[in-house]
Amino acid sequence: MTDTDISTAPVVRLTGGTAALGGRPVxxxxxxxVGPGEVVALLGANGSGKSTLVRTLVGLVPLTGGSIDLFGTPYAKFKDWSRIGYVPQRTTAAAGVPASVREVVASGRLTRRRMFGLSREDRAAVDEALTAVGMLDRAGDGIANLSGGQQQRVLIARALARRPDLLIMDEPMAGVDLANQEILAETLRRQxxxxxxxxxxxxxxxxxxxxxxxxxxxxxxxxxxxxxxxxATGQHALPGHDHVHPHADDHHHRVTPGLLS
Known part of the structure; x- marks a missing residue:
């Protein structure tokens, strides 16, 4: 594959993907x-496999069948994880973390070939990300002292600090009030x-x-x-909705250090 082929290849290509949780097919x-510059929504009822699908893409859940290509590269050979920013559901991250807003966002940069110390470029990327979500003025605050919507904005800033080419977000609007939803929507519009x-x-x-x-x-x-x-909005308007709401996907999985440390 040539460099030109890689640059025009889908950012994500999952083919025939199968996965299971606790022995149960999901x-x-x-x-x-997902094409370059494309914004794709993954919808479905609780338990339909949405969160499991995105976790397969970032290495939290292994595929039992099928294949993944990222930026035109087979998954097993893909190394440039800094090109991907992952925002997990808020309940799996910020709650209870004894750190400041700036420290949480800066952790998104520490995977770039080193674990300690931030360069001038790193600090600029952190400020840029905090500004993007309207949280620069709260940089010194403890993240545990923020509202749920503000915590979500910080998690998005952590992903943006990587300056990724692909942003993957798991239920970014869940439990977020309208004011914070509008800020998040504007942040996504700029991306x-x-x-x-x-x-x-x-x-x-x-x-x-x-x-x-x-x-x-x-x-x-x-x-x-x-x-x-x-x-139409709402689960009952989705194609294929059968009015059955099984339990949500299991959200307790090991975090991939390359994406969330």
Whole structure:
């Protein structure tokens, strides 16, 4: 593959992906593609496999079948994890962390070939990320003292501090009030304008709807829709929704050091 081929290749290509949690099949032959600069929403009822799917992409859940290419490179050969910013669900991260806002965001830079000390470029990237989410004035505050919506903005800043080409976000609007939702939507709009690819796990489109290029809807671990975003919001309007709400995906998995340290 030439450099030109790599630059125009899908940022994410999952082919025939299967995965299981606790021996229970969760993904059943999923195909997913995210193009350069594309914003893709991953929708579906609780338990449909949305969070498991994005965790396979960042190494938290191993595939039991199928293949992943990232930026045109087979997963096993992909090394440049700084190109990917991952924002987990808030309940798996910021709560209880005895650190300042700046320290949490700076941790997104420490995986760049060293674990201690920040360069001038690192510090500039941290300030840039904090400014992007409107939290620069709270940089010295303890993250445990912030509201849920503010904590979510800090987690997004941590991912943005990597200056990634691909931003993966798992339920960024969950439990976030309207004011913080609007700030997050504006932050995502700027990422879109800068040409970043974005993959979002969402319960419903909400204020992010104008930013979405394509929606992929999962049902029982399979893709039941891949195309224009559904016109109506809410789970009952999703293609393939069967009005059954099984328990949500298990969220207790080991964190990949390269992405979250």
């Amino acid at each position: 993904l059943r032959g999923v195909d997913l593609k 879109q304008e800068e040409g970043r690819s974005v993959l979002l796990v969402l319960h419903e489109l909400g204020p992010l709807e104008p930013l979405i290029d394509r929606a992929v809807v999962l049902r029982d671990g399979c893709v039941c829709h891949d195309g224009a975003p559904p016109p």
